[in-house]
Amino acid sequence: METKRIPPIALCAAALVAALAATGDAQSASGWINAYRDTATRLIKAATADDFAWQRLAELTDTYGNRLSGSDNLTRAIAWAAETMKKDGLENIRTEKVMVPKWTRGREVAEIVDPPRHTLSILGLGGSVATPPGGLEAEVLVVESFNELRMHATDARGRIVLFNQAFTNYADTVSYRTGSARAAAQAGALAVLVRSVGPVGLRTPHTGSVQYQSDLPQIPAAAISGEDANRIARMSARGRKVRVHLALEGRSEGDAESANVVAEIRGRERPEEIVVLGGHLDSWDVGAGASDDGVGCVITWEALRLMKKLGIQPRRTVRLVLWTNEENGTRGAAAYAERYASTAMNHVFALEADSGVFEPARFGFSGSLSARNMIRDITSLLAPLNLAETISGGGGADIDPIAQAGRSPTMAYMGDPTRYFTIHHTPADTVERIAPEEVSKGAAAIAVVIYVIAEMPDRLPR
Numbered sequence: 001m002e003t004k005r006i007p008p009i010a011l012c013a014a015a016l017v018a019a020l021a022a023t024g025d026a027q028s029a030s031g032w033i034n035a036y037r038d039t040a041t042r043l044i045k046a047a048t049a050d051d052f053a054w055q056r057l058a059e060l061t062d063t064y065g066n067r068l069s070g071s072d073n074l075t076r077a078i079a080w081a082a083e084t085m086k087k088d089g090l091e092n093i094r095t096e097k098v099m100v101p102k103w104t105r106g107r108e109v110a111e112i113v114d115p116p117r118h119t120l121s122i123l124g125l126g127g128s129v130a131t132p133p134g135g136l137e138a139e140v141l142v143v144e145s146f147n148e149l150r151m152h153a154t155d156a157r158g159r160i161v162l163f164n165q166a167f168t169n170y171a172d173t174v175s176y177r178t179g180s181a182r183a184a185a186q187a188g189a190l191a192v193l194v195r196s197v198g199p200v201g202l203r204t205p206h207t208g209s210v211q212y213q214s215d216l217p218q219i220p221a222a223a224i225s226g227e228d229a230n231r232i233a234r235m236s237a238r239g240r241k242v243r244v245h246l247a248l249e250g251r252s253e254g255d256a257e258s259a260n261v262v263a264e265i266r267g268r269e270r271p272e273e274i275v276v277l278g279g280h281l282d283s284w285d286v287g288a289g290a291s292d293d294g295v296g297c298v299i300t301w302e303a304l305r306l307m308k309k310l311g312i313q314p315r316r317t318v319r320l321v322l323w324t325n326e327e328n329g330t331r332g333a334a335a336y337a338e339r340y341a342s343t344a345m346n347h348v349f350a351l352e353a354d355s356g357v358f359e360p361a362r363f364g365f366s367g368s369l370s371a372r373n374m375i376r377d378i379t380s381l382l383a384p385l386n387l388a389e390t391i392s393g394g395g396g397a398d399i400d401p402i403a404q405a406g407r408s409p410t411m412a413y414m415g416d417p418t419r420y421f422t423i424h425h426t427p428a429d430t431v432e433r434i435a436p437e438e439v440s441k442g443a444a445a446i447a448v449v450i451y452v453i454a455e456m457p458d459r460l461p462r
């Protein structure tokens, strides 16, 4: 396939920024970092020379599609990744077996039956139980919060509860998806609908996990688009009774075999010290899992491919892990932490990319003040990439267990959250939305950070 050049104007601007950074501004970074500047420049040049990384992401998402835990798509994508890593010349490539939960969606329908019929844009929540065959029908009780449901708990019995909680940010709003079924079941509801956790998009529903509680009935749970949630809420506020018919076929099928894919560049002096990085290869079963998290897999993988290509073998081992089952169980993360428990303290640093690459992208970092200062020096090498400033706080569901066990500093690469969460867990999560330049930039930034941390004489302080 033809590879596309990055427009020369972008490179000119980049070169200018680099030149400025190398002269007057260099004193803001400590001198130690200058030893890494040449290699960093080579990595950035190699990463941004073409659209190789975007093409790899397109190949992954076109060929294997979405990759839910337990699906054939994921199994095939795992085999492809391991095979392709061999072609890249990476070392110690292996698939490490993980048993993962298997859930299938089946057909899904929801509509307002009175007043006038209106088909709702829905997606069942991952892990949801089915409705009775043929579906169920009930009047909707609209609430905005868990608190409001508690105040109107007696009205919820025998109804479908709709949580119409507007999206603020993911961390704050996601509890309405995970906790909706428990709260509604406790109040005696038949089923629960949740306004999709994301900014209002193009009437897109967003799936994601729902959590049940063992001592409460498991009720069917689905997300509806923000537009449809608002429509029901407006009618209800006008005093209209809204009846909804809901039919879901979600089914849990026990555990299936899956794997984390692991590859390394073995450290030349301290191979026992590990710098781990990666993304998750599984995705929800809608869209193509491009931003979540095919792109995270590709940009972290690129760090190793580029080092190999340029003949860079750092002092410490760089280990890539493409985790399985992040979306509905994090069993891949748990299996990794268990398998490597005895070497957890040798994990010097952990980086995860699972928030897309949309501009403006940046790093988030969690670690001690002295580590943070060194990260500031390291990221000064990224001036040509024009990233937003590194923020405090960065980890990931897949790296957190091993990093906690090893007390390792952690970092996340993250794209603009508004663009990311507009397509997150939707049928619209495809490669079209991601610009090749953004993928190359993420790969370049991660490659430089990982290279320096794997190469510097002393390990990054805890």
Ligand SMILES: [Zn+2]
Pocket: 280, 292, 293, 326, 354
């Ligand atoms: Zn993800």
